[in-house]
Amino acid sequence: MKLLIVAGPPSAGKTAVVRQILRSVAGLWKIAYLKIDVVRAFEDEELRAEFSIPTKKIYSGDLCPDHMGIMILADTLVWAEQEKADILIIESAGLCLRCTPYTTQSLGIVVLSSVSGTNAPLKMAPMIALADIAVVTKTDLVSQAEKEVFREKIRTVSPTIDIVETNAIQGTGMRYLMQAVVSTPEITDAKMIRLRGIPPLGVCTVCAGKQEIGWQNHCGVVRKLDSTEAIFRGD
Amino acid sequence: METEPIQCITILAGRDRNGVAEPFGRIDINPGDTISIVGPTGSGKTAFINDIEVFACGDTITGRTILVNNRMPPESFVRDPSKKPIAMITQNTKCLSDLTVREFLAMHVRARGITKADICTKTLALANEFTGEKMHLDMRMTGLSGGQTRSLMVADAVLISNAPVILLDEVENAGIFKDRVISCLKSHGKAVIFVTHDPLVSLLSDRRIVMRNGSVERVLTPDGNEREALTVISRMDALMGRLREKIRAGELLTGPVGSA
Ligand SMILES: Nc1nc2c(ncn2[C@@H]2O[C@H](COP(=O)(O)OP(=O)(O)O)[C@@H](O)[C@H]2O)c(=O)[nH]1
Ligand SMILES: Nc1ncnc2c1ncn2[C@@H]1O[C@H](COP(=O)(O)OP(=O)(O)O)[C@@H](O)[C@H]1O
Ligand SMILES: [Mg+2]
Ligand SMILES: [Mg+2]
Ligand SMILES: [Zn+2]
Ligand SMILES: [Zn+2]
Numbered sequence: 001m002k003l004l005i006v007a008g009p010p011s012a013g014k015t016a017v018v019r020q021i022l023r024s025v026a027g028l029w030k031i032a033y034l035k036i037d038v039v040r041a042f043e044d045e046e047l048r049a050e051f052s053i054p055t056k057k058i059y060s061g062d063l064c065p066d067h068m069g070i071m072i073l074a075d076t077l078v079w080a081e082q083e084k085a086d087i088l089i090i091e092s093a094g095l096c097l098r099c100t101p102y103t104t105q106s107l108g109i110v111v112l113s114s115v116s117g118t119n120a121p122l123k124m125a126p127m128i129a130l131a132d133i134a135v136v137t138k139t140d141l142v143s144q145a146e147k148e149v150f151r152e153k154i155r156t157v158s159p160t161i162d163i164v165e166t167n168a169i170q171g172t173g174m175r176y177l178m179q180a181v182v183s184t185p186e187i188t189d190a191k192m193i194r195l196r197g198i199p200p201l202g203v204c205t206v207c208a209g210k211q212e213i214g215w216q217n218h219c220g221v222v223r224k225l226d227s228t229e230a231i232f233r234g235d
Numbered sequence: 236m237e238t239e240p241i242q243c244i245t246i247l248a249g250r251d252r253n254g255v256a257e258p259f260g261r262i263d264i265n266p267g268d269t270i271s272i273v274g275p276t277g278s279g280k281t282a283f284i285n286d287i288e289v290f291a292c293g294d295t296i297t298g299r300t301i302l303v304n305n306r307m308p309p310e311s312f313v314r315d316p317s318k319k320p321i322a323m324i325t326q327n328t329k330c331l332s333d334l335t336v337r338e339f340l341a342m343h344v345r346a347r348g349i350t351k352a353d354i355c356t357k358t359l360a361l362a363n364e365f366t367g368e369k370m371h372l373d374m375r376m377t378g379l380s381g382g383q384t385r386s387l388m389v390a391d392a393v394l395i396s397n398a399p400v401i402l403l404d405e406v407e408n409a410g411i412f413k414d415r416v417i418s419c420l421k422s423h424g425k426a427v428i429f430v431t432h433d434p435l436v437s438l439l440s441d442r443r444i445v446m447r448n449g450s451v452e453r454v455l456t457p458d459g460n461e462r463e464a465l466t467v468i469s470r471m472d473a474l475m476g477r478l479r480e481k482i483r484a485g486e487l488l489t490g491p492v493g494s495a
Contacts, residue, residue, distance in 0.1 A: 115331055143330045143388060144396055145343030147316045152346060165316065170281075171296075172289045176314065 001085055002184050003077070003193075005102050007092045007127050008111030013137030014091050015043045016168035017111050021089065022051045023171065024178050032085035034076050036060060036069050037093045054083040064207065065092060066099035070195060073103065077190050087181070100130045100197045107184040108132045108196070109177070114142045114150050114165075121153040128154060130196045133162040133180050140167040241320055241399045242266070242304050244426065246287065249298030251450030252279075257299075259451055262444070266399060266424040269417055271437045274446030280430045283446060284402045287428070288323045289313060297449060317347060322392035325404040329384065330376035336387065337372035343395045354394060362390035365416050367480060382410025389416055393423055404430045412476070414439060414469065435472045438465040 004021075006014050022031060035043045035057040044055035056079065060068035069092060080088040092101045102108030110131035112121060115138045121128055128134060134154050139147055147165065154163055162180060166173040187193070205218045215222040215233070222233045244264040248257035264270065272280045279297065286299045290313045293300050303312065303320075311318040330339050340355040355372065363369050365386035370379065379387065385406050392398050401420060406429075417439050420427045429436050437443055443455040474493070481488060 118332060140325060141327050141329065141331075143328060143339075143343075144316065144322055144391065145339060145346060146331060148346040149342055151316060163314070165314075167285075170285055172285050173313075175289075175292075175294050 001077075001080060002087045002181070002186055003103070003106035004087060004089045004109060004181065004184070005092070005106050006089060006109045006111060007094055007101050007131070009094045009113075009116070009124065012094065012111045012113040012116070013135075013168045014094065014111045015047075016137065017109070017135050017166070017174075017177070018043075018047070018089055018091060019050075020166075020168060020171040020174050021177070021181065022047065022053070024174065025087070025181075026051070029086035030084060031087045031089060032056075032080040032083045034058070034080075034088070034090045036065050036090065038065055038095055041093075043091060054080075054085070060093065064096045064099055065094075066096050066101045067207075069101045073193070074190070077187070077193075094127075100126050100195075102130050102132075102196045103193045104196060105185070105187045105189075105193050107180060109135060111135045111137060112150075112154070113138045114147060118146055118149045118153060121150065121157050125157045126197065128157045128161065131158070131161060133164060133177065134158075135168075135177055136163060136165045137168040139165045139173075140170070239304065244287065244400060245302040245305065246283075247300040247302065248451070249286075249291075249293075249295075249300075251448045253448070255450070257450045259454065262451070262454060264400070264426045264428070266426055267421050268426045268442070269421060269429075269440045270427070270442045270444060271429045271431050271440040272444045272446060273431065273437060274452070278446040279449040280446050281404055282449065283444070283451070284323070284404060284428055284430060287400070288321055288402060320398055321400045321402060322396050322398035323402040323404065324385065324388045324392065324406055326381075326406060328388055332376065334376050335372065336370055336374050336376060336379075339376050339387075340372075340391070340395065343391060347395060349395065358387075358390045358394045361394060361419070362386040364419065365389060365411050367412070367476065368410060380410060386411055386416075389420075393420065393425060399425060401425055401427045402430075403427065405432070407431060407433045407436075410479070413472070434464075434468050438468055 006018060008014050025031065031053050033044065033047055033053060033055040035041045038060055041057050044057040047053060048055040058068065058072060069090065108131040110127050112134055114136050136150060151163055154161060164173055164176045205220055210218060215224055219233050221230045223230045246262040248259050250256050272283055274280055282297055286295055286297055287301055290301045290308045291299050292307060312320060336359060337355060340358055344354055359370060359372055366382050368380060368383055370383050392401050413436050431437055438461050444451055445453045445455065478488060
């Protein structure tokens with residue numbers, strides 16, 4: 001089984017890209033799909049109805065959705081194997097621009113919308129830097145100049161990343177994403193799958209749901225206004 | 236990689252929505268050609284030019300293949316927007332950033348590594364030939380009208396992108412002089428393909444591709460036989476243009492309309 005992890009900010013076109021993948025592998029491979037979101041998601045129901053594939057969703061509630069994804073990934077792999085899937089696609093919530101959900105033994109796909117402004121890639125650097133391939137959607141809506149600059153900014157963050165430009169509704173330009181999917185190796189040893197990066201995960205009591213403001217009220221890795229770096233504060 | 240100039244783009248037939256092969260062998264497009272794509276909504280016009288834009292190789296829904304100079308094009312044509320010899324402009328194509336016209340053009344010039352000093356003013360001057368509503372470099376992109384934006388995008392495609400092939404998907408804008416756009420693109424040796432419902436644009440084209448059910452149904456070559464219709468429609472288009480200017484200027488159209 002292959003593992004695809006699709007990240008990117010809300011409304012970037014992640015589901016539109018997943019749909020295009022599902023269209024192009026229809027009849028060839030069986031796909032299982034997991035949607036991770038914070039409070040509400042509908043993609044699993046839509047994709048199950050449209051493509052008759054096994055889908056699941058999970059809400060992360062108070063946790064960073066990327067933490068959640070990591071916690072449940074091993075279980076999800078077991079579920080997808082039971083479903084006899086050839087590919088497991090995980091669509092992240094994409095709300096945490098600091099975290100990166102990509103793991104080893106997977107294809108990390110970051111979906112970015114070209115209408116989000118030419119500086120957007122710089123603001124989402126971690127999500128891009130550890131991905132294997134960037135899919136830039138909504139190129140039907142923006143000027144040629146902005147498309148070119150957008151691409152340059154992605155290259156600034158990750159000079160060697162594979163970039164695919166697409167109108168994800170029409171599915172134009174997807175051939176290179178599909179080539180990357182095809183050449184992604186299967187998972188060889190699920191127990192050895194590791195997070196690619198060390199994102200700032202669950203490092204403080206804000207993460208655990210404590211709502212007071214001010215570092216004086218928190219433990220873990222905290223930060224003062226006039227300090228240049230984070231400090232650890234025990235309970 | 237150095238790429239040779241584009242002499243010919245070829246479309247090899249695919250199949251219609253029912254899987255039936257299209258009734259043509261190949262359609263060749265050469266520099267300076269003007270082609271319009273016509274047909275009802277849903278007949279596959281946009282799909283046709285999308286195939287060209289992505290250099291389809293049997294991997295799109297239509298099964299068509301696009302060749303450049305009789306060969307499969309290099310990957311950089313397809314993947315790198317700054318190397319791509321094709322500029323596509325649709326009704327939706329906009330500059331989203333809140334930039335002035337000067338900053339917008341300069342951004343593109345920089346991205347392309349062009350060093351010619353006067354390229355921005357030249358591009359603006361060309362754009363202003365296409366539209367009745369003159370632009371200047373200090374206007375904001377987001378404040379431009381549809382006609383102004385399209386005029387600027389076409390001029391940008393010609394002079395800054397320097398794309399040999401320009402695709403225009405239903406860019407029927409009032410406020411843009413279609414005949415001037417066409418003759419300019421011809422004189423620059425650009426091949427241009429219009430998806431259009433506009434009689435003037437269709438009549439000004441050398442060839443007309445008629446779409447139906449996802450397939451090319453026919454390729455019409457009027458070859459001068461529509462000259463009479465073209466004369467009448469050119470006159471009507473010019474008249475509409477003058478009336479539009481008068482209305483914009485706040486005039487009442489009281490006299491005989493034909494002599495406006
Ligand atoms: N015009 C255009 N719209 C797109 C494109 N990709 C996605 N969309 C639209 O953008 C919206 C958000 O897309 P969706 O796939 O739900 O984003 P997600 O939140 O990242 O999964 C939807 O309305 C899509 O139809 C594209 O390439 N072009
Ligand atoms: N040859 C074809 N085979 C299958 N589907 C097609 C074909 N040509 C077009 N389509 C599909 O038909 C729909 C309408 O086509 P489109 O090109 O948008 O039409 P138009 O621009 O003429 O309104 C699109 O979803 C397109 O993907
Ligand atoms: Mg989604
Ligand atoms: Mg269309
Ligand atoms: Zn996070
Ligand atoms: Zn925290």
